Amino acid sequence: MTNLFNKKMKRWPAWVVMLFCVVALMLIGTQRDSGPSTPQERIESISQRLACPTCDGESVYESRGAASQAIRKEIARQVADGQLTDSQIVKAIDDSYTADLKLVPGGTGFDALIWILPIVLLIVAIAGLVVVFRRWKAQGALTATDADRELVESALRQVSENRDS
């Protein structure tokens, strides 16, 4: 009885209901996604996109150094000004330093390789898997050797002998 109920439960209408629930919940959740809500959170978010100019590989957000504090102050001033978007603030601060402060490499020139190479690897990996699975499938279709047939025949013989006895 329980098994029957379980089987009925798991038929496709239940999966459709599940899919509907997921889509509805995701829509509700993503609709209210408004990004950083307070000026302070905007400052934190921008400071995570800039490198500390004097530290060992830390972002302005992580660093407690004097240079990072100065940049944080500048971000706070720009945010309070309300004239620029987050990306424009990042660009303005980056432009004001000779060193490259952006923590995300650009999408053009040599820097673009850092974005392209993983995608190329992904494509190659997927293509490789497709090729390998095709080869395995073909191999699977051809592997019924004489030994296989003999094995199956002996098993079948045994089954029929058992049945007879």
Place this chain on the structure above:
Amino acid sequence: MLAVSINAAIGRGAILLGLLTCLSGIAITVAGIRKHDLRALKSAPRYAYLAFGAALLAFIMMERALITRDFSMKYVQQVGSRDTPALFNFTAVWSALEGSILLWLLALTGLIAAVARKFRARVGDELLAWAMVVLFVVGLFFFLLSFGPANPFAMGALGVNDGPGPNPLLQNHILVLFHPPILYIGYVGFTVPFAFAMAALITGRVGEGWLLETRRWTLYAWGFLTVGIILGSWWSYEVLGWSGVWAWDPVENASFLPWLTGTAYLHSVLVQERRGMLRVWNLSLVIATFSLTILGTFLTRSGVINSVHAFSAGSVGPWLLTFFALVVVVAIILIGRRGDELRSPGAIDSPLSREGAFLANNVLFSIFAFVVLLGTVFPLIVEALNNRRIVVGEPFFDRMTMPLGLTLLFLMAIAPVLPWRKASQEVLRDRLFWPAWCGVGALALSVIVGADGWASLAAFALGGFAAGAALRQIALASRRQGWRGVVGRANGGMVVHIGVIIIAVAFSASSSYTRTQEFVMNVGETVTFADHTFTFEGLSLESDDVKTSVKAAIRIDGDSVYSPARSKYIKQGMDIGTPSVKTGFVNDLYITLEGNVRTTDTEARIKIFVKPLIMWLWIGGALMALGTVLAAFPGKRRQPTAPVSADSVLTQSTTDEHV
């Protein structure tokens, strides 16, 4: 004071002894193999014990030098101090490059001795003998490093009577005692499967024998590395003051890279054990994991990258890079030589099978490792080829690894319920139904409590889905086997999965929903933030021989007082902040004292971070460690599934021969 320190003399002598012991171990074992001389082979363990004894003696002499304040030694002048508290004086051994190599050496030789002891009754076996040779070679390399470019026993300038002590960040938390040794055991632990893999390639016994011999060694190495990484995150959270646990710093990445390939290996090895497939792949993963530990050591200790965690630049860089290149080249040649023997006899029938899922998991982990490696070394490549300095930071890694992490969570949900060979639609529908509803439940719960953002919501939903699948497996196994339902590789693995899922969910929540506010507060002032009240009760001064600290007293919700501080380390002249954290199951309240403060100030800049689910990161980590231990217990042994029906008898006999 003696012109030559007794500590330095004995320590250096011990390093030389270790070096010669490893050299002799290699010579005797290789000669034993060549001449089939069992007596020579039987002596190999003795060389392993002696190498360990030498490393231990060197380590003890360094500790003695630090404890007795032997400032005639350069290393003690660099990291020792008369005022350093006993605990941090003890841990000062691994607070700089030369001493950290000494700790590495101690862990490595300890492991070599453990392998020698474990297999002492079977030293006549050629596979084991070659594995010992490889272990001695690795040991020899690190003894050489310690004898030459990273000599911890060099004599210092005359007339020095005191030193600065370790870096302040290495003397303000107890985790300095645990994180580096545990992490190092994890790193060196992968030397064992590497040695057996190389031995398998040398002897041509590339079946499943070497895998079975090293199964537990690999598992423990992975477990130690996992715990080491998590303790490192905890330490960073408690000490650095920016409230984060992971910054994609090059040194963090150096530990994460072997973890990724090691995790891939732990999964793909199951396919070889069950189906006799993926032989080249598994060998490559083991070699990659070991090579990445060497590459990580190079990145951390050569001075080529900038990181707060990195050691200062030394001359070990070229040595480590050469050894890394040597390992890779020799491994490739050996794999190439065994080409045909490594060909797998089987085929994966369908992508919708357990082995298909493991293959997908391996592809994802490999791409993940590639992304992390590329992001870590890309600034070096740009500087070398374009003569420009760039920084690749957290936003890049977050953007690139997030889809990979979500896909891995999805695979964690699917893979445990998939049967070997091929899954039918009915089986999938039946087995995934309740786990999928767990995912919907997790999503609904997160929406109800106010979660937003598609990535976080997807992480919670997939986390619920994967947790449902893992719990289903544990429930089924427990129903069949009672208490053994959580023991053994498959079941213990599910406990590890639950730990990973908890960490993924907690990491996603703490990254996405951290709230921050900075307040300039007067003494006696109370502010309200995130439904909590914070009262600033004043500043106080505490000083000892090492540092002077200004502490702010912050009363939270009218209850306990928390004291973030800013400390000036007298000898280094370094000013560092120490956060104070109120830990909770739902939120952590993380408080820092900002800017330059004096006790006479009547106001202070206090920064408050509300960090959700942080405690669950540590709980998840503990579950991963527990799951690793459970997975190492012998579970119910299954018969391997034949790779192909016709070849099964032949393959089985060949495999048995080699085991």
